[in-house]
Amino acid sequence: MSSFRPQLWRIPEVADADRLRLPELTAALHARLQEIAARFPQAVLASSLAVEDMVITDAVCRLKLPIRIITLHTGKLNPETEALIAATHARYQTELAVFHPIAADAEAFEQTYGAAAMYESVELRRRCCHIRKIEPLNRALADAPAWLTGQRRSQSDTRSELAFEEQDGARGIAKFNPIFDWEEADVWAYAAEHDVPLNDLYRQGYPSIGCEPCTRPVKAGENIRAGRWWWESKDSKECGLHK
Structure with a gap:
């Protein structure tokens, strides 16, 4: 029996060229965040706690901007992700507002379709996402004039046309992607430069x-x-959060 194990993804090493780009990128990010805060006081950063969102969180806190930071606890998070919520509170001395799914809805879904329903069809998986992510996000953004995400164009084919500013037609508010044009290396360079708290799953092959x-x-x-x-x-x- 073969004992071969494929090499897993690793956190990219930060090259000198990435460090050289960082001051310009950071200045642009700060300018974008200051513009958002000026136009939409109490805009909301919906943080998934991914490295991209942690970069934006770091910048928002450094600039002391009036941008609220929220995150979604779906009830299905890894322990490493849960630990990052506490680490973020401690590092930035700010309370992330944590939104949970409606317990009765989550329980009813699992009782009807089973805990593994997401594997059975795209429709059931998206229904699970709606209960655990979209409905809580809708509550989080109910009074928000605009919201921010950590999406980047190079993350996937479905995000290749991202712009800095969009209109969230479903909610009738503005939506911003402050690092839409950053590459993966840029994100990791910023995280290394500023010692940004990160999910330990990155060190286990989860990009x-x-x-x-x-x-x-x-x-x-x-x-x-x-x-x-x-x-x-x-x-x-x-999942439908950015549809």
């Missing part, structure tokens, strides 16, 4: 992290979102 049942490590060289809903077509790999 993109969601709920525990729907996320797995990826092989070196694979798309960084290959471990999200890996049993589905790449064209369906969104």
